[in-house]
Amino acid sequence: AQSVTQLDSHVSVSEGTPVLLRCNYSSSYSPSLFWYVQHPNKGLQLLLKYTSAATLVKGINGFEAEFKKSETSFHLTKPSAHMSDAAEYFCVVRANTGGFKTIFGAGTRLFVKA
Amino acid sequence: DAGVIQSPRHEVTEMGQEVTLRCKPISGHDYLFWYRQTMMRGLELLIYFNNNVPIDDSGMPEDRFSAKMPNASFSTLKIQPSEPRDSAVYFCASSVQMNTEAFFGQGTRLTVV
Numbered sequence A: 001a002q003s004v005t006q007l008d009s010h011v012s013v014s015e016g017t018p019v020l021l022r023c024n025y026s027s028s029y030s031p032s033l034f035w036y037v038q039h040p041n042k043g044l045q046l047l048l049k050y051t052s053a054a055t056l057v058k059g060i061n062g063f064e065a066e067f068k069k070s071e072t073s074f075h076l077t078k079p080s081a082h083m084s085d086a087a088e089y090f091c092v093v094r095a096n097t098g099g100f101k102t103i104f105g106a107g108t109r110l111f112v113k114a
Numbered sequence B: 001d002a003g004v005i006q007s008p009r010h011e012v013t014e015m016g017q018e019v020t021l022r023c024k025p026i027s028g029h030d031y032l033f034w035y036r037q038t039m040m041r042g043l044e045l046l047i048y049f050n051n052n053v054p055i056d057d058s059g060m061p062e063d064r065f066s067a068k069m070p071n072a073s074f075s076t077l078k079i080q081p082s083e084p085r086d087s088a089v090y091f092c093a094s095s096v097q098m099n100t101e102a103f104f105g106q107g108t109r110l111t112v113v
Helices: none
Strands: A003-006 A010-014 A019-021 A023-026 A032-038 A044-050 A056-058 A064-068 A073-078 A087-096 A100-104 A108-113 B005-007 B010-013 B019-024 B031-038 B042-050 B053-056 B065-071 B074-079 B088-095 B108-112
Touching (some): A023 A032, A100 B042, B005 B088, B019 B108
Antiparallel strands (some): A003 A023, A023 A073, A032 A087, A064 A073, B005 B019
């Protein structure tokens, strides 16, 4: 069975401070993992993806994520938050379980204070 | 490429009416997905197509929902009759392969009153 858990429904940071959005997954198969961002009234945009290559993945807008198999985690980080980063972030796991299944996390809303 | 294009962006309709949502995937993408997003249930996969053929429609909530993909560049999601609980944002997405990233449209915000 597959599942994905985003550990925080809301995260609030000050502009210029680091961002950490946590994601844990469960999969019996080698998964692909993705982070998407959704700005208000917009569609989802891919930030980065892990597909069994390098465990540290760099994405757009300065975000990166590290795949840690031993911890079944795929946390999203950014060294310095910008006001424009305020949005909702989704962690997604996809695996071939005899047919591909895609599971979205519940989302983490990031607030950035000036 | 202009990305995945959905229309309309907003739809307000009365209960009992038929609603048709439209999607144009990215050219060359063989997979097309329809999702529904609500506050209560988050993002749910309703159905997906591969090469215009519906593969998995287990997420379609009721028989009132139907989806078609008559050709590689167009898909529709129809609700007939619509109900207030169908109010949500409906997203269409497409991808080259099943295990590659999906590109999402801007969504259609449906309100059924």
